Amino acid sequence: MKSFDLEGYLSSGVEQVIAGIMKATAKNPKESLFLMQYLLDSRKARRIRKACADAGEHIPPFLIASITTQCNLHCQGCYARANHSCQDGIDGKHPMLTGEAWGRIFDQAAELGVGFILLAGGEPFLRTDVLEQAALHKNILFPVFTNGTMLTDAALDLLGRSRNLIPVLSIEGNEQTTDLRRGNGIYQTLVRSMQRLNKKGIVFAASVTVTKENLAETLSEDFVTALAEQGCKGIVYVEYVPVDAAAKAQALDDTARTDMMNRLNALRECREDMVLLAFPGDERSSGGCLAAGRGFFHINAFGGAEPCPFSPYSDVNVTEVGLRKALQSPLFVRLRENGNLEAGHIGGCVLFEQEEEVRKLLEEPDDDQGTNCR
Structure with missing residues (x-):
């Protein structure tokens, strides 16, 4: 693997995203004022990292936090439901982290220089207590990935006074495509949610799970323009991770991934008023997958530190060891050092096809590891 400055690569990416958001929201005074302050905070966070x-400890600028296991939808092909990390009720035997516990995690993240924490679920708007805690951390940007069906008046009020919370609404394409995967009437619910967000001047983005089936549609100029007309300021394209072997046909292979990136780059040329991102995007430029602490890691609803949402294996809990030590979990270290993150793959997660290998690494004897920095 070619050697490169990972910290510089990631930090530059963060600043490019911020610059893109500032450009997309130039006509929104409240958002512009917040982002100017956040840019200063982001540069401070970069200095911390x-x-x-320099002290030999890598701190990623991103985290992903699934703050609830509950969801009010049953989307077709949902990976979270397939691996039982998402459900209808509450498991009384395994209580989820409290809002206060998440607040302490956010405190630690800020101290380490983490600038982005992506909030997911389940459906995050079922945990307004956690969102309230996130709102207090103005030096962290929290994209909130939501199905868009629970944006009540109270939720809109929270978003209106908390500019560091950016709702990202999931959509699959046009009305037929979206309703086929998410349920009848969901597309129109999303349209109404976007209209209400736009009317209140709340910045929002959209998230698209890209499959071979909807790639051409969702990366078309017509689709992007239609979202922009609703007030959408950005789109995050997430490569589909198949729930089982039968679903692999819909996952992107190298040819489809190249097609996606070519279309995305063309859209970036003509839609400078929007932030257009791909996850995981071109991993080759970062020397491999950014999971397991290279660029981010995932915290599940119970505090377990996992390589990513699509590799739900954990050997430490952040509430027990703290965020810093969790970054040096034996599993994360092995994944980073053994070359697992550099393998080729089909679909949006390099570790998905290495499930057995990850399990074996998890079972190896632990070594006490970790360093300190200020």
């Missing part, structure tokens, strides 16, 4: 890197 740089100091850690």
